[in-house]
Amino acid sequence: MKHIAIAMAASALLVAPAIASEHGGHAEAGAHGEMTTVATDQMIAKQRELLATNTRGKGFGPQSPRDIDSAAGNNNRMFNAAPAFTEMNLCNIHFHKNAEHKAKDFSIYAGNGDGHGYRSGYKFDTSGLSKAELTPIKHEVCNSHHGDGSLQVGDTIEVHYVHSTAQVTPGPTLNSCLSEAIKNPQLRVETQVYVLVNDKHALDFGKLTKYSKNKGGLYQATGIPADTGTPVQYEGSTTGPGYNENGSPFQVTWSVRPHVAKVNIATVGKWCEKNDFNEDHGHGVRNLVINPDLLSKID
Known part of the structure; x- marks a missing residue:
């Protein structure tokens, strides 16, 4: 999730792992660019x-x-869990190419990548998908200029629905989760991993990322799947490859759904062309944290 100090704090925070991770990459160009x-x-x-x-x-x-x-987990640095997302404001939606988290359903290591968050992370096993679902598409989808290229059928993405206790309006980067009135709001990320398929009957990413204001005045994501398993809640931090060598100072309550949902790749491409969050490609991933001294215990 996130990156460096205020303006960067927004990036750094979780929504825009883009700042630190998308600048200064050291991958080398191959034969076809x-x-x-x-x-x-x-x-x-x-x-x-x-x-x-x-x-x-x-x-x-x-x-x-x-x-x-x-x-x-051995890290006992305590902070109060954020309220349920239904009691918070949605402030940002973005996604990472490959899952940042790991679980049984998304446990295939994509590889070390470029060392800066691209072409790493975890993937869903596509061997159970049909030939039709895996039929390649002929146009680019959410093309990245960071060594990942266009999204492809069969790719895995991890979507972060970021919520804040501040009185905010959904928008780009973590800046949208902060306000002049509250600089240290509680943060929660509802997380869903998807596999991209060539199927017009699969989930529509536009609907999955819809939001509206409820009667209580809170912005709510209305399309988060409710059938992908009981979310695993734990206390953590912002993510993004900018924190591969340094700790994130931000406190975040995570709810990660353990099962993968299929989404129509064409609808993801359409969303990348225009959305309220100025997102047009998948962000890089932070290395999986395995040091027990940097992990909380999951109850």
Whole structure:
């Protein structure tokens, strides 16, 4: 989720892992302008080592993303869980290419990628999808200029529906989750992982990302799936590859649904062309946090 100080704090926070992760990438161009993988296991191990060193003894709270099937964690830095999302304002929606979190349904490692968040993360096993669902499309969808290229049928995305206790209006980046009146609102991220399929009868991403204001004056996401398992709630932080070597100072309550839903890739492409959040591609992912001293215990 998020990135650096206020303006960047917005990015840094969770919605725009874009700032730190999308600047200064070191992937190398391949034969067709595509980016080749440069990260090694040693590079990822070094990033994890630096994260441990840069957070040790400094009081950082639990971090994200994590394996939601593992409840273990030694970080006891406490903060109050955010209210239910139905009692908060939706402030941002964005997605990551490949899942940042890991669970049984999305546990295939995409690889180390470029070491800066692209072409890494976790994927859904598409072997159970039909030939029709996996039929390639002929046009670009949510094309990224960070080595990922266009989204393809069979790709996995993790969508973050970010909520805030501040009185705000949904919009771009984490700035939309803060206000002049409240600079430290409670934050919650409702999370759903999707697999992209070539099927007009699959879920419509436009409907999945719809929102409206309820009678109580709160902006609510009205399309979050309710049939993808009981969300795993835990205390963590903002994400995004900008925090691969440094801890995130932001406290976030996460609700991650354990099962994957199918979404029509064409509707994702349409959403990338125009939406209220100025999102046009999938963000990079932060390395999975595995250091128990940086993880909360899941009750």
